[in-house]
Every structure is written in C-alpha cells, then in structure tokens.
Amino acid sequence: MGLDDRDRSLVAAIADGLPFVQRPYAEIGQRIGMDEDEIMTRLQRMVADGVISRFGVVVRHHELGYRANAMVVWDIPDAQVAEIGNRFATFDFVTLCYQRPRRLPDWPYNLFCMIHGRQRDVVLEQVEVLARECGLTDVPRKVLFSGRRFKQRGARYDAKDAELTVEALS
Amino acid sequence: MNKKEDVASLVREEVSLDEADRRLINGLQGGFPVCDRPFAEVAGRLDMTEEEVIERTSRLLDAGVLTRFGPLYHAEKLGGGLTLAAMKIPDAEFDAVVEAVNSFPEVAHNYARDHALNMWFVLATETPERISEVIGEIEAKTGYRVYNMPREAEFFVSLRFEA
Numbered sequence: 001m002g003l004d005d006r007d008r009s010l011v012a013a014i015a016d017g018l019p020f021v022q023r024p025y026a027e028i029g030q031r032i033g034m035d036e037d038e039i040m041t042r043l044q045r046m047v048a049d050g051v052i053s054r055f056g057v058v059v060r061h062h063e064l065g066y067r068a069n070a071m072v073v074w075d076i077p078d079a080q081v082a083e084i085g086n087r088f089a090t091f092d093f094v095t096l097c098y099q100r101p102r103r104l105p106d107w108p109y110n111l112f113c114m115i116h117g118r119q120r121d122v123v124l125e126q127v128e129v130l131a132r133e134c135g136l137t138d139v140p141r142k143v144l145f146s147g148r149r150f151k152q153r154g155a156r157y158d159a160k161d162a163e164l165t166v167e168a169l170s
Numbered sequence: 171m172n173k174k175e176d177v178a179s180l181v182r183e184e185v186s187l188d189e190a191d192r193r194l195i196n197g198l199q200g201g202f203p204v205c206d207r208p209f210a211e212v213a214g215r216l217d218m219t220e221e222e223v224i225e226r227t228s229r230l231l232d233a234g235v236l237t238r239f240g241p242l243y244h245a246e247k248l249g250g251g252l253t254l255a256a257m258k259i260p261d262a263e264f265d266a267v268v269e270a271v272n273s274f275p276e277v278a279h280n281y282a283r284d285h286a287l288n289m290w291f292v293l294a295t296e297t298p299e300r301i302s303e304v305i306g307e308i309e310a311k312t313g314y315r316v317y318n319m320p321r322e323a324e325f326f327v328s329l330r331f332e333a
Contacts, residue, residue: 011241011243014240014241015240016240017231017238018202018239020224020227022220022224023207025204025206025208036206040204040205040206043241044204046241050247051247051248052241052244053242053243054242055202055240055242056198056199056200056202056239057195057198057199057202057227057230057236057238058236058238058239058242059199059235059237060234060235060236060237063234063235064187064195064235069281071283082323082325085323088325089325089327096327097327098321098322098323098324098325099322099324099325100254100320100321101319101320103319106286106287106317107256107287107319112254112319142285144284144285144290145283146281146283146290147282148281148282149280149281149282150268150272150279150280150282
C-alpha cells in the first residue's frame with residue numbers, strides 16, 4: 001500500500017474537510033494542481049485500501065440525543081473471543097467491537113463493544129439480549145456508561161504538514 | 171463531580187433538526203460519493219436539490235451536529251499510532267488529572283466512566299512508537315498509572331447514528 005507524495009498533498013488539502021461547492025474535487029484539484037479525475041482516482045484507491053476508513057460525515061452523536069453511551073466489556077476465553085466478537089458485530093445496536101488486552105488484576109476484560117443509545121434502560125436490555133443470545137449469561141461482564149465528556153474531537157494528529165482526523169470513537 | 175451541572179449542560183447541547191436534516195444525516199453516514207457532482211448525487215437519492223444539500227450540510231457542520239465532512243483516516247495505515255487508555259483516579263484529584271491529561275495534544279476524546287478505572291481516553295500519535303512515550307509522559311506528569319488497551323482485533327460493524 002503506502003502513500004506517494006501526490007497522495008500526501010491530497011491528504012493535506014482535504015484535512016479540514018471538503019469545500020461546499022458543486023464540484024468539490026475540482027476545487028481541491030485547483031488548489032494543489034491536480035485534475036479532478038486524478039483526485040477522484042486517488043480518493044477511491046485510499047478508500048479501497050482502507051487508508052480512509054470512512055468518507056463522509058462524522059456525527060456528534062451526543063447532539064443527536066445519544067446520551068446513554070455504554071462500553072460493555074466481557075471476559076471471554078481467548079479461544080472463543082473471535083467467534084463471539086463476530087457474533088456481537090451482527091447486532092445492529094452494537095456500534096463498535098474490539099478485542100483488547102486484559103490488565104490483570106485490575107482489568108480482566110478482553111472483549112469491548114459499544115452501544116450508543118438514547119435511554120439507559122434500553123441499553124441495559126440490549127446487553128441482556130447479547131448475553132442471552134450468545135450464551136454468555138455466566139461470563140463476567142461490566143457496563144461502563146460514560147459520564148462527563150471532557151474532549152471530543154476526531155483524534156487529530158500531525159502527519160508531515162497535515163493535521164488528520166482519524167477514526168477514534170472509543 | 172457536579173451532577174446537576176452535567177444535566178444542565180447536556181440539555182443545552184441538543185440541537186433541533188427538521189425532517190430534511192434527519193434524512194440528510196442518515197443519508198450521508200453511509201459515505202459521500204466520489205464523482206464530479208457528489209452533492210447532486212446525494213440530492214437525487216434524498217429527493218432534495220443540490221443547493222439544498224450543500225446549504226444544509228454546511229449548516230449542520232456549523233451547528234456542531236456534524237464534526238467532520240470529509241475523510242476519516244485509519245491511523246495505523248497512515249503510519250500513526252492509536253490506542254484506548256484508562257486511569258484510576260481518586261475523586262478528589264479527578265478534575266486536576268483530567269486537565270493534565272487533556273493538555274497533551276495526542277489525547278482525543280476523554281470520558282469519565284463509572285468504574286474503578288474511571289477515566290478513558292483515546293491517544294492518537296504520529297508514529298506507533300510515540301504511544302508508549304506519551305503514556306510515560308502522562309504517568310510522569312500525573313503520578314498515576316495509565317492502562318494501555320490497544321485493539322488486538324476489530325470486529326466489523328457499520329457505525330451509524332439514526333438522527
């Protein structure tokens with residue numbers, strides 16, 4: 001995979017978002033001296049390669065009323081974690097699902113899924129559904145609702161001359 | 171933590187959206203087209219005019235309902251580092267430690283959560299090596315351990331919020 005210099009200059013040019021004009025890719029091209037077709041071809045390739053993980057809008061879920069934001073963590077035997085993770089991902093109320101390392105003795109949980117909901121009791125019922133449907137009612141788990149939010153920006157980090165927004169919803 | 175103040179600030183933050191705004195937000199989350207007239211393509215799908223899509227998207231971004239309009243990059247594939255980290259902070263020191271942690275530009279969002287590990291934040295860095303350096307710097311500055319929990323596997327879901 002890997003990005004060449006022209007990719008990097010494109011990445012830098014759209015780091016702050018796309019312009020609100022009829023032909024945004026042509027306008028970006030004018031700024032950096034590429035034609036519209038080249039811009040589109042490069043963007044399509046970066047999406048296909050997964051360098052761009054999502055291309056579109058990022059919603060500030062909190063402002064849409066998604067206040068019951070739960071990180072649900074489970075202690076799943078290592079041999080089963082991939083199977084259960086893939087199973088969790090099929091439930092439409094699960095918004096993210098990752099395997100992460102345990103940090104014993106303080107943290108025995110290795111499978112994390114996020115449920116962003118509007119009401120706590122609905123989210124708690126959805127956790128019960130996951131446990132029942134996946135045969136995990138006896139598995140240790142915790143539901144960590146988020147409290148105060150201190151910072152939310154897409155994680156930005158400096159790459160060469162551009163600040164880029166990366167996929168970072170926890 | 172002042173719970174009353176939290177509730178007040180939550181209520182203030184909700185933005186009112188009309189039916190067309192909701193249709194637009196839902197329609198855009200699946201991805202923005204890469205073609206010469208992308209706003210026109212979205213407009214065709216959602217039964218709006220191109221001008222209306224441009225105007226509403228721009229307004230929703232200004233209003234803070236959308237935080238981004240453009241690409242979201244995969245940190246590791248761009249050569250960067252990304253992790254989820256947690257800390258266990260006594261209540262009396264929580265606010266001071268939050269401030270110290272958030273002073274690092276590598277800290278993206280940071281949430282209080284109801285557990286002994288009560289502070290959870292995302293670190294995004296220019297290189298993978300920088301993650302452990304920043305963790306060391308946060309530990310040195312605050313005097314508390316940082317529990318690093320990088321993702322070891324991802325199970326694919328499509329992330330959408332119904333507006």
